[in-house]
Amino acid sequence: MSKRAKPLPAKRVAIKAKKVQPDWFGRFSSICSTYVGSRWAFAGAALVIVVWALLGPLYHYSDTWQLVINTGTTIVTFLMVFLIQNTQNRDARAINLKLDELIHAIATAENQMIDIESLSDDELTALAKRYEKIRDECERRTTKKSA
Secondary structure (H helix, E strand, C coil), X not given: CCXXXXXXXXXXXXCXXXXXXXXXXXXXXXXXXXXXXCHHHXXXXXHHHHHHHHHCCCCCCCHHHHHHHHHHHHHHHHHHHHHHHHHHHHHHHHHHHHHHHHHHHCCCXXXXXXXXXXXXXXXXXXXXXXXXXXXXXXXXXXXXXXX
16 A cells, blocks of 8 residues: 555645746746637638639739748648647646646545556556456446446
């Protein structure tokens, strides 16, 4: 049986954070993700495509006309991959920390589950198998009671 940490008291003590350098890229990617994920950004992108398509006859559907949209979309896609990945990494880390706090606060929870995202794939597979056995045992008991 694993040792359980005592739940945190109901009255929380404010944690003083050290002054750290502002994460300019984190703030930048968060702001960009907010704006780029909006309906207005989608409308703007759709408008760019419509304008580009309407300009096709004017430029006789030339290679340069096609190159403009191909280059533009490639550059935007390349940059957005990094912005979106940064935002998702921060979101996933925040969610994991919140879950760790919940696990720590619940007396019956297993504290070994805290920070499991840092385990290897083999360790996660073994843990998943353990919980599959627990689930199977619960289903077996439920079936036995209803019979």
